[in-house]
Amino acid sequence: MDEVRVATPADAQVLGRLLADFNIEFGAEGQDAAAFARRFASLLHRDDVLALLSGEPDAPTGFAWVTFRPTPYADGPLAQLEELYVRPDRRSAGAGAALVAALRAESRRRDALEILINVDADDADARRFYERHGFGCSDPDSGSLMLCYLGSVEA
DSSP states (O other): OOOOEEEEEEGGHHHHHHHHHHHHHHTSSOOOHHHHHHHHHHTTTTTTEEEEEOOOOOOEEEEEEEEOOOTTSHHHHHHEEEEEEEEGTTTTHHHHHHHHHHHHHHHHHHOOOEEEEEEEOOOOOHHHHHHTTTTOSSSSSOOOOOOOOOOOOOO
């Protein structure tokens, strides 16, 4: 299984390249690795974000990007897994599982209430991965199907 470490601002270029690769692979092109790296360099100084890198320092295999936000439902935050990407040649080799395990450990350390993940409905591979790791798309208390809605900031 791949080793996982917490990324620092010094890892911004690596994270930018991985996020660009992720977007290219899934047809969401439009921003380049340099723009992502610039944003990571700024964001990684914050206490309410977390980037995890899997693999060796000179050969990263994947990353997870997490934000933590306050909630009135708990003293700790909600953890939102914003992105999780593993290079195609490293999938099914434990990198994703290692990232999820590290995410859970860090979320427990921060006393997070839960981990939220949005997944495209037609991304069957991602849905299987998260379900295999104990995540679901229904409310554990009511069984109601959970949905995510997106909208423009423009009216």
